[in-house]
Amino acid sequence: MSHRHPTLQVLDAPGVRAFSGGRFFGAMGNIMLTTTIAWHVADVAGRSGDLKDKALYLGVLGLLEFLPVIPCTLLAGALADTHERRDLVIGTRILSLLLALALWAIAGRVVPELFTVLALAFGLSVVRSFQRPAAAAILPNLVRPEIFQNAVAVNSTIRNLAWASGPVCAGVALQFGGVRAAYLSTLCMLIVSLIFWAFVPRIGIALTGSRADLSLIREGIDFVFQRPVILSCMVLDMFAVILAGPRALLPIFASDILGVGSLGYGVLSAAIATGTFLMASLLLFRPPFVRPGRMLLIAVACFGGSAVAFGLSGGIALSVAALVVAGMADQVSMLTRATIIQLSTPDALRGRVNAVNLVFIGASNEFGDAFSGFLAAITTPIFAVVAGGIGCLGLSGGVAATVPSLRQHRAGDGA
Template sequence: MQDAWTPRPAGPVSEPDQPRHDPLAALRQPNYALFAGGRLSSAIAMTLLNAAIAWQVYEISGSAFQLGMLGLARFFPSLGMSLVGGAVADSHDRKKIVLLAQFVPLACSATLYFATTRDLTELPLFYGLVLMLALAAAFENPARQALVPQVVSREAFPNAIVVNSTIQSLGFVTGPALGGLLIGFSGVDTAYLAHMTLMAASIAAVALLRPRAVEGARRAVSFDAIKEGVSFVRHRQVLLGAMTLDMFAVIFGGAQALLPIYAKDILEVGPKGYGVLSASLEAGALVMAVALVVLPPVRRAGRALLVTVALFGIGTIVFGLSRNFYLSVAVYMFIGMADQVSVVLRQTTVQLSTPDELRGRVSSVNMLFIGASNQLGAVESGLVAAVTSATFAVVTGGMGCLAVVGMVWAKLPELRRYEVRAVAIASGEKPAAEVPAAGGS
């Protein structure tokens, strides 16, 4: 099957002379710049909305358990529909899928604004809307990932992958900070208004996109089509190992769901401090994302992945024990930097290793791992904190993260030895999914 630009099958590849690295190669192309602008707007909007919902739920309930249940409400739609969403992305117009899916969060924030201004907020409303948001994301995310090669040239595609990660980090920094400031100065209803404005801008940007057509027949949505995407990942052990490592590390090591408790009860910094604390993780990720755009690719990717996940776990332990707001912000930034390396390595491997006819389905498998880690991590943190304390939940989670790294280091030497080799993307050559380094560990 032929796509907008299909790489030739993998084979022995000599290391070519590399062209001069241009960190802005993708953004110089107007179609991709429009795509990136829409992605930035939607990333700010969604993280702002998530922060506002978490704050309002904790204000209403005062319960760590209820915060954890938000994660559960997000997880079940991801578990049930992400793979279907990937198959839909490979069989239908990806631009239209993204466009239609983005109207759902717009409607949800309008509902929350109406309910908040009329004092009609009840916990079931939040859980129902979070469920709808997760369902929409299950279709939007694979389609958006699969749309990238249709709006950027082959030569700039590797750069677009890293730029995407940088844009996402920028949005994720701005959203929680903006949410915290709006809640603190104007009230949570203003945060919902800001979300509606940002989503409208994102919808406009997507509507103006002119993606290249994907050539060849599309495969209809079916169980076999879904299975094909899962099989692609399952038979590439380095790719599967990287996803699994990230998933379990975040399940044990994530502290995001407990940030309202840390801001309000432990550090006692209120909604403004909550906004800064929420944004500090993504601020660290943004710093690292920019560095990864500018610097040459990490070659010893497997070892770098394991080391950065270990640093993520250590940082989580320190954050859990901290009682100083400034130290907590600094440590949370450090955690974000470590996490960003993992994100970029995983996304680069997924995108460069996947043919276009499978791109939506493979992206959905990756999204399933990400969704499982984020939402199950929120549930785990909330439940453990409810039974013990927030500090115990975060510190033991960091220890669990280190245990996962140790197990993967011992059990998956292929991942430990994995290296990313230079590939002539511009000439159409496709990298092998796994390239272990020669020799021992």
């Protein structure tokens, strides 16, 4: 048994270092791409001069990104358990690179530009849905179970650094070089990510002699739905982000409510990731949570409260502060949820269980964007954010009252 700090033990593994590098530059490229697409859609849709057109098409963007999540992710989970996970990640990264190249090529040059961008965004969502389960299932095979929480914290810190810096880089590129320069920057990040992934070791096929079919997919779904702690983790995160996630409306807050332009949009987009990075850095130096379920409930309540503060802030400083707090709460939620799910799942099921988890996450992110955009279109952006935050507070209290097994769950317990 090594006496070195668990975080240093995680970093000793060459496979973890390559994995972390691939995740960092991949996350950097993806968040820059997501930020640029949202600004691109809002910019083209806003040429009519109608704020509701912006909100409507941002909602359409979220809907298009949500539609492939459930079918593609569930199939991808079965593929991740029956194929080499590292090779699946590399293949989907290459496809993402080609779609980003297409976005760069058509920006400002294709009519109808808006619908072409939306179609390519849909394609990107399909590719990412196939990539995520395989990538999520690799880390537990690279470290020992007793230092897995530390491995999650290390990779969260690295990924959140990318998420914090990526939107700022995209905002700078949009401000000084326009949409094409921002897309070109994402291409560079995705290429570097591929280089790192080439050095991630192959871990072998988790479930040999099987094909990715409906019975395998159903086995993963049944595993989740038969375990209340795992299921409540996923449901809680999904509805919290659907209700209180302000991401889709940030272009409107930046340009029309706070009046800070594309550079301010980059700062707002980076604020949540800055909070997650700060919290992940703090978590590197503390022991693992003994009661991760209880911390998850507290984190979701904090996330909802920060959404209310953001919606009512009226100024850039308080808006950024509220989003940073939301990011810190989201990081605690992510770490506790990952610990409960990953350590309660056998390796032969991890691809499929991660796929179910990613369906919930994808539903929260993409469907949440659609929900926010459509609600803002029929009411106001401020109402959509504040009402969602209040709903998130109620959600946390409701789950705490109705699922005591989550509140009482201890690290290492079965689900």
